[in-house]
Amino acid sequence: MMEMLFDLFQYGFMQRALISAIAIAVICSIxxxxxxxxxxxxxxxxxxxxxxxGISLGLFTGIYPLWTAYIVAILSAxxxxxxxxxxxxxxDSSIAVLLTSGLAIGVIxxxxxxxxxxxxxxxxxxxxxxxxxxxxxxxxITDAIVIPVIYVLYKxxxxxxxxxxxxKVSGLNVSWINxxxxxxxxxxxxxxxxxxxxxLISSLIVIPNITALMFxxxxxxxxxxxxxxxxxxxxxxxxxxYYSNLAPSGTIVLTMISMFLVTIIAKNLKVRYxxxxxxx
Amino acid sequence: MQxxxxxxxxxxxxxxxxxLDHISFxxxxxxxxxxxxxxxxxxxxxxxxxxxxVNNFSGEISLFGSNIKQNKxxxxxxxxxxxKKSVEQTFPATVSEIVSLGVIGRDIKRESIDNAIEFVELGxxxxxxxxxxxxGQQQRVIIAKALVKQPELLxxxxxxxxxxxxTQDKFYDLLTRLNKxxxxxxxxxxxxxxxxxxxxxxxxxxDRKLFFHGESEDFFGNEExxxxxxxxxxxxxxxxxxxxxxxxxxxxxxxxxxNVV
Numbered sequence: 001m002m003e004m005l006f007d008l009f010q011y012g013f014m015q016r017a018l019i020s021a022i023a024i025a026v027i028c029s030i031x032x033x034x035x036x037x038x039x040x041x042x043x044x045x046x047x048x049x050x051x052x053x054g055i056s057l058g059l060f061t062g063i064y065p066l067w068t069a070y071i072v073a074i075l076s077a078x079x080x081x082x083x084x085x086x087x088x089x090x091x092d093s094s095i096a097v098l099l100t101s102g103l104a105i106g107v108i109x110x111x112x113x114x115x116x117x118x119x120x121x122x123x124x125x126x127x128x129x130x131x132x133x134x135x136x137x138x139x140x141i142t143d144a145i146v147i148p149v150i151y152v153l154y155k156x157x158x159x160x161x162x163x164x165x166x167x168k169v170s171g172l173n174v175s176w177i178n179x180x181x182x183x184x185x186x187x188x189x190x191x192x193x194x195x196x197x198x199x200l201i202s203s204l205i206v207i208p209n210i211t212a213l214m215f216x217x218x219x220x221x222x223x224x225x226x227x228x229x230x231x232x233x234x235x236x237x238x239x240x241x242y243y244s245n246l247a248p249s250g251t252i253v254l255t256m257i258s259m260f261l262v263t264i265i266a267k268n269l270k271v272r273y274x275x276x277x278x279x280x
Numbered sequence: 281m282q283x284x285x286x287x288x289x290x291x292x293x294x295x296x297x298x299x300l301d302h303i304s305f306x307x308x309x310x311x312x313x314x315x316x317x318x319x320x321x322x323x324x325x326x327x328x329x330x331x332x333x334v335n336n337f338s339g340e341i342s343l344f345g346s347n348i349k350q351n352k353x354x355x356x357x358x359x360x361x362x363x364k365k366s367v368e369q370t371f372p373a374t375v376s377e378i379v380s381l382g383v384i385g386r387d388i389k390r391e392s393i394d395n396a397i398e399f400v401e402l403g404x405x406x407x408x409x410x411x412x413x414x415x416g417q418q419q420r421v422i423i424a425k426a427l428v429k430q431p432e433l434l435x436x437x438x439x440x441x442x443x444x445x446x447t448q449d450k451f452y453d454l455l456t457r458l459n460k461x462x463x464x465x466x467x468x469x470x471x472x473x474x475x476x477x478x479x480x481x482x483x484x485x486x487d488r489k490l491f492f493h494g495e496s497e498d499f500f501g502n503e504e505x506x507x508x509x510x511x512x513x514x515x516x517x518x519x520x521x522x523x524x525x526x527x528x529x530x531x532x533x534x535x536x537x538x539n540v541v
Contacts, residue, residue, distance in 0.1 A: 033372075037371065037372075155380070155381055155384055156384060158373065158377070158381060159381045159384065162367075162371070162373065162378065162381065163362060163365075165328075165331075165333050165360075165362055166360060166362060166422075166425075168331070168332070168333050169331045169332070169333065169355055169358065169360040170355070170381075170384050171352055171353070171355050171356060171384070171385075172384065212372075213370050213372055214370075216409065217372065218372060218373060218374040218376075218377050218407070218409065219372050219373045219374075219377050220377070221372075222372040
């Protein structure tokens with residue numbers, strides 16, 4: 001068994017896949033915890049759909065699709081955030097606007113350019129086994145930007161999530177920090193499209209974090225647990241996909257869901273056991 | 281000595297209705313000011329203006345001598361406890377983590393966090409998630425968070441609404457200790473007239489306009505004044521509901537040296 005795994009890690013494509021998958025898993029968990037607690041769980045999904053529009057634009061114009069996805073997603077996310085702040089549109093509604101507008105642009109550009117291509121399918125469903133060295137570099141740069149900035153802003157972000165008014169009274173420029181965070185979330189999501197694709201991206205943002213929240217620990221510990229769940233899921237999912245010849249995005253997400261279900265069952269069993277102990 | 285808070289001719293309009301109408305008063309160092317007024321009287325809006333959360337008001341507000349619109353640094357000297365809102369049980373921050381948020385932008389010693397938690401008598405809960413505590417305990421956590429930066433002024437917006445009476449009494453004891461033992465100036469809004477009468481050294485009665493500002497006994501010891509306050513509050517609401525417009529307010533001067541305005 002160990003020999004098989006060792007052989008597997010000899011392949012360059014597998015090394016690239018695992019390095020980029022672990023890097024993505026960590027930043028998605030960190031950014032995702034703030035999104036989940038802000039009740040912006042579907043923000044990742046919406047941004048990915050906007051990115052779909054950006055990717056379509058890139059394929060249509062001949063520009064590298066991820067660059068157009070970055071630009072379109074960041075501009076759209078900042079724009080929608082400003083729209084929400086100035087008009088008091090509920091967060092879930094603004095996310096719906098973002099999601100559908102991105103998809104609409106994408107569909108129009110695809111229909112103009114004559115339908116779906118293989119390249120577009122790889123962005124829709126992801127394929128981590130096909131990442132290039134350039135992709136790995138982009139993903140690692142994204143980590144190198146997102147992690148230090150979140151580290152510096154950590155207390156400010158927690159305070160804003162806890163109570164925006166208290167954050168304002170503490171002298172924080174809440175609007176600026178929110179905008180910066182949205183930009184970080186955007187680049188995280190675009191970088192992650194290679195792993196699970198546009199359609200499954202919100203799983204990386206949401207599932208490890210809601211699983212970690214069930215452990216009942218503090219903020220930092222929850223973040224570490226979420227990262228651990230996420231890293232385990234991507235590594236296990238990639239290895240499983242290789243040996244079972246299944247799509248890696250699917251095996252990664254199903255591994256995460258399995259861990260989520262196991263945690264729910266374990267938690268319920270613990271509650272029942274505690275009840276029985278108290279009754280006795 | 282310069283006042284800690286100076287509110288001068290403050291007006292704030294929500295759509296075309298005045299939420300605050302030409303209000304002027306000041307708070308001196310060591311005051312324990314209770315602000316009373318019915319629902320919708322503008323107490324929260326008043327605090328939001330004082331704290332710079334709302335900026336599109338007319339008039340002037342100075343905190344520790346500097347204009348809040350021009351200089352927000354004075355906010356560093358203030359602890360703020362907002363209107364109670366229950367924290368979700370799953371919110372993954374422990375009591376210690378929440379209290380540490382009281383100081384942003386500089387390092388905070390573990391000892392300072394522990395002292396603040398001990399002061400509000402929640403030492404045994406420091407590693408519990410805030411969402412697992414009762415609402416009264418959660419409010420005490422927010423006070424500890426406000427205390428950790430050693431504020432000179434504590435502003436509390438209806439902190440005990442919806443909290444049982446035993447917990448309220450503990451909370452009031454805590455406020456008194458903060459004012460008497462630590463010398464913190466307290467500005468506190470409440471519906472609880474009995475508590476304000478018992479605790480506050482000064483009282484401000486508002487209902488969009490300022491009705492009275494002065495010594496507590498000058499208000500609560502004067503039955504006629506209290507009666508006329510009730511009439512004032514009722515009249516104020518009648519004006520609001522029957523459409524007194526932005527330009528239709530009474531523009532009289534608010535000279536409020538312990539008198540009915």
